[in-house]
Amino acid sequence: MRDTPAAPSSPNRRLVHRRSLSIEVYAREDGLWDLQAELRDVKTRDLTLSERIRPAGIPVHDMLLIVTIDDALDIVDARSHTLFSPYDTCGDHDDAYRRLIGLNLLRGFRSAVRERLGGVLGCTHLTELTQVLPTAAIQGLAGLTTITLPEPQESAGPPQTFLIPSGGGPASRPRGRLDTERAAGMPFQLNRCHALRLDSPAVAEFYPRWAQQTAPQRTEGTMPAPQVEDETP
Numbered sequence: 259m260r261d262t263p264a265a266p267s268s269p270n271r272r273l274v275h276r277r278s279l280s281i282e283v284y285a286r287e288d289g290l291w292d293l294q295a296e297l298r299d300v301k302t303r304d305l306t307l308s309e310r311i312r313p314a315g316i317p318v319h320d321m322l323l324i325v326t327i328d329d330a331l332d333i334v335d336a337r338s339h340t341l342f343s344p345y346d347t348c349g350d351h352d353d354a355y356r357r358l359i360g361l362n363l364l365r366g367f368r369s370a371v372r373e374r375l376g377g378v379l380g381c382t383h384l385t386e387l388t389q390v391l392p393t394a395a396i397q398g399l400a401g402l403t404t405i406t407l408p409e410p411q412e413s414a415g416p417p418q419t420f421l422i423p424s425g426g427g428p429a430s431r432p433r434g435r436l437d438t439e440r441a442a443g444m445p446f447q448l449n450r451c452h453a454l455r456l457d458s459p460a461v462a463e464f465y466p467r468w469a470q471q472t473a474p475q476r477t478e479g480t481m482p483a484p485q486v487e488d489e490t491p
Contacts, residue, residue: 276300281390283398286326290334293394295323295387298342307344317342323355323387329403331363331395338384354380355388363392396446444468 277299284292299319305312312318320342326335336358340349357374361367371388374380448468449456456470 273302275302279387279390281394281398283394285402289328291327291395291399293325293327293391293398295325295390295394297321297383297387299383308346312344319343319383321381321383321387323384325358325391327363327395329399331392333358333361333363335359338381340381340384348381351381355384358388363395367392 277297280296280298282294284294286292297319298317298321300317301312301314303314305314305318307318320340322339322341324337324339325333327333336355338353338355343349354375358371361370368389371385375385375388445465445468448454448461448465452458453460455461456468462469
């Protein structure tokens with residue numbers, strides 16, 4: 259475990275607020291997966307909220323979002339719970355987050371969330387939690403399953419299948435899994451971050467099949483966009 263980096267040189271400081279995000283992934287007996295995301299805001303001082311005092315250490319916000327997905331990362335169930343909030347009516351949204359049902363975490367997810375839950379249609383903080391679901395799902399399912407991602411309706415091709423790695427390169431995986439990746443196409447995680455861009459040392463070492471000698475032409479200071487329909491994951 260790494261030590262916490264030292265703060266930049268500055269005058270003495272004191273903690274006044276802590277926002278915690280927690281995402282847990284559960285494997286279910288029925289073959290589905292639960293993503294349980296929680297956002298909590300806690301002050302270190304008493305706070306007056308709607309004419310009431312919220313004591314220090316008691317959450318100002320504590321919001322829970324539970325989403326159930328299948329191996330294709332389709333959302334088959336969703337529900338939310340408001341445990342602590344500034345106003346009694348914060349949870350009176352008729353569980354708007356059931357509108358997530360039917361969305362796919364890797365197909366236009368963030369734009370669909372904006373359409374269904376943006377602004378007054380949902381809760382600011384619960385909607386924030388939706389943004390971490392795609393990458394949390396990828397990490398949670400790593401090494402446990404294979405994603406079968408449906409093609410857009412206008413495509414006549416077969417569904418794309420992506421192996422989710424357990425971490426590291428092919429050498430760290432069970433024998434035969436690299437062949438599965440080759441049959442399925444380029445590993446899902448490649449060219450989606452700086453470390454795994456196709457011209458990176460890591461790709462050259464662990465994924466030489468897809469390594470590029472030079473980076474694709476791009477504007478200074480930018481990275482090539484992932485080859486997906488949306489900005490997710």
